[in-house]
Amino acid sequence: MDWNLVLISAAGLGGLGLIIGIVLAIASVKLAVKVDEREAAVRAVLPGANCGACGFPGCDGYAAAVASGSAPLNKCSVGGASVARSIGEIMGQEAGAVEPMVAVLICRGGKDVAPARFQYKGAADCRHAALLLGGPKACVYGCVGLGHCAKVCPFGAITMGRNNLPVIDEKKCTGCGNCVRGCPKGTLLLVPRSKLVVLACVSHDKGKAVKDVCRVGCTACTLCTKVCPAGALTMVNNLPVMDFEKCIDCGICVHKCPTRSFIDRARGRPKAVINPRCTGCQACVRACPFKAIEGEPDKQHKVLADKCIGCGECRKVCPAEAIDMVGALGHAHPGKAA
Amino acid sequence: MNPAKILMGAFLVNNIILMRFIGLCPFFGVSTSLETSFGMSAAVLFVMMLAAWVSWLLYHLLLVPTGLVFLRTAVFILVIAGLVQFVEMVLKKYMRGLYSALGIYLPLITTNCAILGVTFLNIDYRFNLLQSTLFAVGTALGFALAIILFAAIRERLEDSPISPSFKGYPIAFVGASLVSLAFLGFTSLFGISL
Amino acid sequence: MSAPSRWKYFADGIIKENPVLILMIGLCPTLATSVSARDALGMAAAVTFVLVGSNVVVSLIRKVVPGSVRIPIFIIIISTFVTIIDYVLQAYQPALYRVLGVFVPLIVVNCIILGRAEAFAYGHGVFDSLLDALGKSAGYALVMLVMGSIREIFAAGTWFGVAVTPAWFRSAPVLFMIFPPGAFFLIGILKGIVNRLTAGKV
C-alpha cells in the first residue's frame, strides 16, 4: 500500500470534485432561471441519459417539447413504456381542458371523381409531388393523395382509402395537427369535435373551371349562403367560409348543395314527426326548405320521412309544439334548433 | 505532423463518426432533421474545443507531473460534465438567443462519445496544445459534415417507399453504410494517416 | 416483488428491451469492436463488468445521493469501474486491449450504462438492479456475439479463430465486413429483422 500515491490521487480527484462541486453550486444559485414546472415534472420522469434517441436534443429538449405540447408522449425509448405512462399522467390532465379537436379531410376529390392530368412517378410523397406543377391531379387545389398525412400521423389514425383519399379514424385522432401542418395542399382542417357540418372543398375556382376537374367540387354557386338559417356561411374567394360559432349543424346546406360539397359528420340524423296536437296552420309547410310536410289546411299534417333531413326548422315555427325530432342514431343533440 | 494534415485527417480521412464509430448515439438520434443537426454540430464544435483545451492542460500540467495518469478517464469525464453544466447555465442566463439555438444540445454533449474520444485521441497521438486544438476542430467539422449530410439523406428517406419493418433505423443504418463507404474513399488522402 | 416479475427484469434485457437492437443505445462500441467474435465478447465482458458494478453501487447509494448532482456522481462511479477494467485488460489481456483500444475508456460515456443507472438503478433495489444489469449485459453480449461472428466469418472465414469456411471462401474474403460500412450495413439488416419479428408484439 504505497501511501503517498493514494494520498496524491485522493487529493487530486477529490480536489477537482470539490472545485467543480463548489463552482456548480454557486453557479446554480447565481444563474438560476425559472423553468415551467410542468416541463420540470416531465423532465424529472425522464431517465436523463441525454442520448438523443427520441430525436430531440436530450431530455431537457424533449421535456420542453412535451410540455409545449408539440411532441408525442411516447418518444423516450430508453425509458420505455413506464416513462411514457407517467408523462401521460402529467400531461394527461392539462390536455383534457382544451376543446378536443379532430382532423377532417376537406376535399372529396378522389381519383374516381377528380382525374389526374399526368402520371407522377417520383418519390411517393405529397410534398414532393406538389412541387411538380402543383401535383398530378387536374384540380391543383385538391388532395394529392400520396399519403404524407398518413406518414406523419404519430397516432396511426390516418390510412389511405381506396380512391387515394386519406381516411381519418376519429377515435385514434388526438387533434395534434401534424397532418394539417404537413399537408402541402391544406386539404386537412382541425375542427372542434362537436361541429358536424364541414365544407369539403378548397378550390378557389368558379363554375365550369371546377366542373372540368372535379365532379364534387364547390362551384361557388353561393346557394348554401342563401339557405343557411343561421347565416353562418359567407362567400370568400369562391369558397363558403363557415363561422363555427353561428353554425347550428342543421345540415340544410349539406342537402341543398348541388355538387354535394359539404360533409355531414353526424352518424345519423333524426326525422320530424307531427303529433295529434297539430292544428293544420301550415306554418311548418312554409318553413320546411325541403317540402317534406303535406296535408290540407286545418287538418292533421304528415311528414314525408324520405324528404325530411331533420334540420328542425318546422319544429321552431310550430305554434302548437306538435312536432318532435325522433330517431337520432348515436348523436348527442339532433337538430340543435329542436 | 503539419497542421493542415491534422485538420484534414480528422475532418475527412478519419471522420470520427463514419470511420471511427465514435459518437453514434446522437448521430442517429438527432439527425432526423437538418435543423437539429446544425444546432448539434455547433454545440459539438463549441464544447469539443473547450474540452480539448481543458483536458490537455489538465493532463500535461496536473496528471503527468503528479503521476496520476490512471485518473485520466475519471478526470476528463468529470471535467467535461462540469464544464457542460457550467456553460449551459452561463448561456441560459446571459446569452438567451444563443441558448435557445445551442443550449438545448449541451446536456446531450456530456454523454457524447465524440467529445471524450477526442480528448483521449489527443493524448494517444501525443499532440501539443495547438495540434490538439486543430484535431478537435477537424473532428468537430467532420462530425458536422457527417451529421448534416446524413440528416438530408434521412429526410429524403422519410418519404421514399420502404417496407414497414425497414423504415426508421434500419434504412438509416444502411444509408450510413453507404455514406461511410464514400468516406472510405478518402483513405490516405494527401498521405494523411492519422 | 414476486419472483416472476423480478425474473422479468433479467429476461427483458435480452430480447424485449435489448439495449442495442430495441433501445438503440450503446452503438459506438458495438460497431467498432465487433470485428471478430472473440474481440466482441471481450468488449461485452468489459461492458458487463462496468454495468453490473455501476448498477449495484448506484442502487446502493441511491437514497443518499442528492438529486441535483447525481449525474456527476454516477459518472465518477462508472469511470472508476471503467478505469479498473481498462488497467486490468492492459495488464492481463494486452492483445484484446490493443484491439478494443480507445473504446475501453469510452465505455464511460456509453449510453447503456448511464442510461440504466439513471432509468433503473436510481429507482430500484440492489438485487433488481443487479438483475437488470445482468439482463442488459446478456442482451448486449448476444448482439455482440452475433455481429462479431458474422463479420469474422465473412471477413476471415473463421469463427473464434477456427476455420469454418471452405478454403476458396477464405481466399476471397468479404473485406467489406471489416470496414466501417460493413458494420453499419450489418446492424441495419439486424435491426430490420428485429423489427420484422417484433412487428406484432411490441
Next chain:
Amino acid sequence: MLQSKTWIVVSLVLTCVIAAVALSQVYAVTKPVIDGQAADALKASLSEVLPGAADFVELEPGVVWSAKDAAGDRVGIVFKVTPRGYGGPITVVVGVDTTGRIAGLGVGSDMKETPGLGQKAREAWFRDQFRGKSETEVALKRDNGTLDAISAATITSRAVTNGVREGMADYIHYLTSK
C-alpha cells in the same frame, strides 16, 4: 439534509476520494504487470528476429540494440525502422547477424495497412524472404531485386523493403564497432 448545499458538494468530493483511493490501488497492482508486459513484449519481438540472442544492450534508445547470446559473445544487432506504408507508419524490426545478413524480420501488428492486403506483410512467407539477404540484395523484383511483392499491395511491400535496406545502411556500422 439531503438537498442542502453542503451535502451536495461533500457527496461529490466523497465519491471522488473513494474513487481515487480505489483506482490508486488498482493502478499500484497492475502497473508493474503492465511494465513487465511491455518489457517482455519488446524482448520477445527482438529475440524473435535474431534467434539465439539472450539479452540486449540498447545502443540508440528505441532504435538499435546489440545482442549477445547466453554465452555472452556478440550475435549481431537488432534495429527498428518505421517506414511510411499505405495507411501509415509500419514498425519493422530487423535482426542482422554478425555476417551482415538478415537473420529475421518482424512486422508490428499496430500498423494501419488495409486488412487482407497490406496486412499480409506480417505473414511468414513475405518476412522469410528477407532471411539471409545482405543489404544490397534487399530489393523488390520490380526494382531489379530478388524479393516478391505482396500482390495488390506494392506500396506496403516497397515501404517495408526500402525501410529495411535504409535501416541496414544506417546501422550496419554498429556491427563492427564496440
